[in-house]
Amino acid sequence: MGADVPRETTTSRATDRPGDTSPFALGLLLRQAHWRAATVMAEALKPxxxxxxxxxxxxxxxxxxxxVQRDLAVATGSDKAGIMRVVDDLERKGLAVRKAVPGDRRAxxxxxxxxGVELFDAAHVAAEPLAERLVAGLGPGEPELLRDLLTRLAYPAGDKA
Known part of the structure; x- marks a missing residue:
């Protein structure tokens, strides 16, 4: 059968709207912020x-x-097939190359x-005004505070990365 579901009803249900006070609110807000930031950064990279x-x-x-490709997959949250496609694309564009690993014929x-480094640097230049637009509604010092809070949330003290 399914998992036991508590019969107690909470007064705060997830709505995915501003002001949501449910236990899911932070995760939902982070998801919305991620989508917004990803859209802005994708705009910078497209040209x-x-x-x-x-x-x-x-x-x-x-x-x-x-x-090594398997480590790239882990580092980017991709799977083996997905990372191969991305590396294929980067090779086709002349941004990366695959090389044999000494001592491991398969890797x-x-x-x-x-x-690739030139494009990497160009992407940072292209993203700067869009990143500023992303945080334009925040007050003085708030972008830095937001970055600090998100860093601490993403990399809690004591966690081994």
């Missing part, structure tokens, strides 16, 4: 010919250097190319 999924891989490659490491 550069890449999508957020491509940029997510470039972030990892620029930060870590050459990375391939992905490395960002100089062109």
């Amino acid at each position: 550069l010919g890449i999508e957020l999924r491509h940029f997510a891989v470039l972030i990892v490659l620029v930060d870590r250097g050459a990375t 391939r490491a992905v490395e960002v190319t100089p062109r």
Whole structure:
């Protein structure tokens, strides 16, 4: 049978509207904020010919250097087939290359190319005015506070990353 469902009714039900006080409110707000931010960042990347999924891989490659595909999948929350498609796209665009991993005939490491680094830097320049627009409704110091709070929520003290 199904899970036991408590019969007690809560006075606050999730509505996905501003002012929601349900236990799901924070998650729903974060989801809405994510969608809004992702839409804005996708707008910045579109003229550069890449999508957020491509940029997510470039972030990892620029930060870590050459990375095995399975580790890229974990780092970006992708699956094996999805990461292969993204890396295929990046290779076709000349933004990344696959290289053999010494000692492992089956594994391939992905490395960002100089062109990939240029595009990565260009994406930051393109995103700056859109990122400012994203937080335009916040007051002085609030964008920094929001970044700090979200960082602490995403990376709680004591958690091992």
